Amino acid sequence: MHIRTGFTIAFDTPGVTPMNLLLHVRPERRPDLVTPEVITFDPPVPASEHIDAFGNLCTRIVAPGGRITMSADFIVADDGLPDEQAPDAREIPVQDLPDDVLVYLLGSRYCDTDKLSQTAWGLFGGVAPGWNRVQAIVDYAHNRLRFDYQQADATRTAHDGHGQQVGVCRDFAHLAITLCRCMNIPARYATGYLGDIGVPKDPAPMDFSAWFEVFLDGPDGPRWYTFDARHNRPRIGRIVMARGRDATDCALTTSFGTAFLLRFDVHTDEVAEGSGAFAQAA
Secondary structure, three states, X not given: OEEEEEEEEEEEEOOOEEEEEOOOOOHHHHHHEOOOOOOEEEOOOOOEEEEOOOOOEEEEEEEOOEEEEEEEEEEEXXXXXXXXXXXXXXXXXXXXXXXXXXXXXXXXXXXXXXXXXXXXXXXXXXXXXXXXXHHHHHHHHHHHOEEOHHHOOOOOOHHHHHHHOEEOHHHHHHHHHHHHHXXXXXXXXXXXXXXXXXXXXXXXXXXXXEEEEEEEEEOOEEEEEEEOOOOOOOOEOOEEEEEEOOOOOOOOEEEOOOOEEEEEEEEEXXXXXXXXXXXXXX
């Protein structure tokens, strides 16, 4: 299948403002690009790219002051399959985990494991380890929090969300990630495009989405599996833009100075091959 996706985001900055952007798809998905993924800036500004410590493709610019608009519109090929399920996947003892996975057991800015450890063991210590335990955590986070777009809070941690029982997709992910880490299950944050493909259309405005991944030993060996505490069902058409410990590492736009958001539009839709969408996105 093919997915047409992209964004238009505009900021107003009172003066010269450096910015770091994670608005490209992850390098692993670049071979799936059917049309070029080009970020345009209005007014035009020089841009440089680099790969950060988590393998994300970053863009650095300096906004000149005033309004700046960044946009992209492109098509990605996708296998059209829902998130893979592996009910027999097992937990991996900490001592057997790869070195680069250990960081995803530790507390981080929004995943305050020290405050939820006792809660996690009380709730899930008696659940069979492995996939079943992770799914129990996902079910708990899904039912514990109430989704409310108007209640977004950039400073809310997993512990805060657990107490307030409300949040947006990133809060669902942070809570589930934290509870997994408390149980010595490596978990990392992921963000990107997730359209309403194969599900009823959400009446809320399209946005980037957040979910998480867990490192388990599945039928094909140890690997990362996708879970989604907000939707709590396998979904089709995820396009990852960034991965990291939590939302700190995956902020899609970071301004080193004041930047007022003026416009934020995201689109992610399945398109038929040969449709006019191909010509428009090319």
